Amino acid sequence: MSIDWCPGIREACGYWRDAPMLQQTFEAMERNLEQNNDACIDCAKTVVEVVCRVVVESFHTQQAPLKLTEETPSLSNWLTAAIRALKLGDVRDDRFKKLVSSHHKLADALNDLRNKAGPASHGKDPYLARLAEHHRRSAVLAADAIVAFLPQAYLDAQLDPISSREPWERFAADNALIDAHVGLAVDAEDGDTPTLRFLLPSGDEIPINIEVSRLLYLLDRDAYVEALNAARGAPAPAAEIVEGQGESA
Incomplete structure (x- = not known):
């Protein structure tokens, strides 16, 4: 396997180049994929979590707090917070709601697979039997499906210029309006x-x-x-x- 298996993750990590933890995890994931190492499952799960964190922090304000307060929030908790930040739960279309629900199930399945089988997860020793290739592939593809979904919704969302960490170029339409008037x-x-x-x-x-x-x-x-x-x-x-x-x- 290689990073070509997860174009959504590659694109998200390319967009958020200033997120150091995301970049470090992406590099580790790329290395483990090339080595067919089961640790790519941990990396896949972490990539999803960090992307959710980036989304949540981009919309979090004191007036509308979004950051999680749990001591050890699950991957599904982070996905829920990101969806709430993007206001995707406000969409009334039943088919879209089913799509969001399916991503929750993917997050839960990825988290379970990681906790049970990831040799680097929760301090487990690497003597555990290596996973079959299709297990690693399932973890990576599930992570990519979630990550590809979130950044696109993020790019379509209306950000608050006061709290946003996005560069000036992110507000091109607003910039043009100000420059004209x-x-x-x-x-x-x-x-x-x-x-x-x-x-x-x-x-x-x-x-x-x-x-x-x-x-x-x-x-x-x-x-x-x-x-x-x-x-x-x-x-x-x-x-x-x-x-x-x-x-x-």
Whole structure:
């Protein structure tokens, strides 16, 4: 077996490249698949759990808490939380509900298979008899079916820009709307922190005071370094005369 058996997992791990635990598990899964090692069952289960965690954390807020509070939540618990985060339970179509239910059953079956047979699971020793090839295949395909289902629903969901960890590109439609209707002006007085004034279509403004260095650091590190190098070679600004003190006689 190889990672080609699970395109859904490969695609999800490629999308969430900034999730370190997911990337580590994906690498372990790929290695164990190539070696036909039963530990791929553990990896498959963990991939599903981590993907569910990523989805839940993307929608969790203090006003609408979604993170699990159980000490040792099951894989089915995580899947339930992810489905709740994506609001898939709100869909009234009976056929779609059956699809969601089938993924719950897949999660339970994968968890049971992992707990019973995975040589690395729950501290079990690797002396257990190796599983047949079709058992490993079943675990990987079940995991891939679940993972392929969740990211697609995630991409279709409406995220909250305030709490989301997604990059700016994820909100392309919203970005285009803002760019088309909101203007920008800059007030920069000597010695004062520049003020960015965002001009709303209603005539109101959103003023934001921000240091030039902070703006460069947040937006473009290369530009920050270039500006820093240029500033190092610039002459020092003339000292201001302190009020109440004249020039020396």
